[in-house]
Amino acid sequence: MISLLELTKTYGRGADSVTVLDRLNFEVGAGEIFAVTGPSGAGKSTLAQCINLLERPTSGSVVVNGEDLSSLPEKRLRAARRRIGTVFQSASLLSRRTASENIALPLEYLGVTPGEIKARVGELIDRVGLGPKAHSYPFQLSGGQAQRVGIARALALRPAILLADEATSGLDPDTTSSVVELLKQLRTDLDLTVVFITHEMDTVRQIADSVARLERGQIVETGPLVDLLTDHGSPLGRALQPRRGFAAADDGAATWYVTYDSADVPGDWIQRVSADLAVPIHLLGASVETVHGINTGSATLGITARSDEAVQAVLARYGLSGTPDARREATAGGVPVSLVRSGAVPALEGAA
């Protein structure tokens, strides 16, 4: 279990000081995957460096299994780092060492005997499914394989906490999925506490149990993933929904943006809404998926209805929430997202 208590990081002094992290609090239990997301410059990398103790917080603390690690003296801090495994972006492997030798690095630093290193590395290599690649050099590995080496290296010292710092950024969607599956598997097998820092909302939906959004150094919203996804009023929930392009509505029809607003939306809701309103419904675009066994998503519909209120009432009957004119909807609620036709890149997802 890891908790952050009033974690603050300030660079510089006096008038020129910049507060990068501002009194962050969260707690992640064993076996839980907690995602921290946010735009570029929100403080995600600094947060990662405070969690794996590469940076000392200005105030506040990082507590692992009841022990405050961030206030330890330098010498013990190095030992404390071993309790937190970090998976870095693009693995960052030593280019002149084989996969096995890279995984052995933390063990060598600790002073483990060569025999024990060999046994432990063999075990780790198998666990991440890289047996045949044990003696390959990084240039011979694909991005996904390299990241598996990075994960095995992070696990070498049997840490209680695994920190993934943009671990899947830069990987293609299939590779990302396989790395995500591996991390979920490891979480279950080893009862790991996972802090997953990323700007990729798609990956958050795949992996997280809970999510926090970091913005300008503060956690502006946090909660269980499913709750956020089914809460129409949640800006983070909406940011987590994929935004896809959609077709234009017919003349005279209004464009409705509809989100799953509860955990029990019936599968045939379009037909039911159409029947209740007694008008045809055009499906212009949609993205629906199951997260933790619950259907979530959004759809853009073309509806020629008597009144907006009637449509909203019918949608609410099936646990949905809708707003007419999808483009206007996007600017409502204070979310800095421009819902454009080509969709897909809301500001919240940001660049790396």
Add this chain to the structure above:
Amino acid sequence: MSAVVGGAIYVPRADVPVAELPALLLPAYGETVLMVGIVMAIVLVVGTPLGVLLHNVAPGGLFERPSLHAVLGWIISVGRSLPFLILMASIVPFTRFITGTNIGIAAAVVPMSLAGIAFFTRIVENALRSVPPSIVRVARASGGSNLQIMRSAQFGEAVPAVLGGLTIQVIAMIEYSAIAGTIGAGGIGYVAVTYGYQRFDNTVMLATILILVATVAFVQVAGDRLVRWVTPQKRLQRA
């Protein structure tokens, strides 16, 4: 060979016969190899840790000491900016203090080592700078001590770049040894200057040029091979 003609000494121009070249050049070549060898040993032992230190006291290094970095960097830059001939002449009192003489191999080794250390320190610093900072973060997060990180992550990753720089360094030292030859340090440079230049002995001049070109070419090829051998991607991938 010489005769007194009208009070003047007449020295007929005569090149060293080809058959006598080996007797002249081989010992000189041996002296050059010895000089460069001693200097390189000193340079490696002193310059390597100095380069690693310089890199890590710099901003962003493992133990930042900006003032120490500034002072060290300044000293090295001064050492690097003096032409070798000037450096050699200007530190004669120091050389004499260390070795008790200002001619011969021992005397040449002092200025060559100083210039070489400054040169190599920069080469090591530069090579370490090319190691991505993420590698050092990985090593720190893996629980490495500064010494472990410097050895396995920084220097380990920089080995090919250091060896590439080392090749350039050896060639520069051969050149310095020839300059040192002009103050009586011996070696192939000394022969080239006294026979080839001062006595217009074209045979000796040509022979020394050939030897130097061949030596430099050999060092370069050996260095390139070495770099290739320590870089897995180059070693294992056939072009």
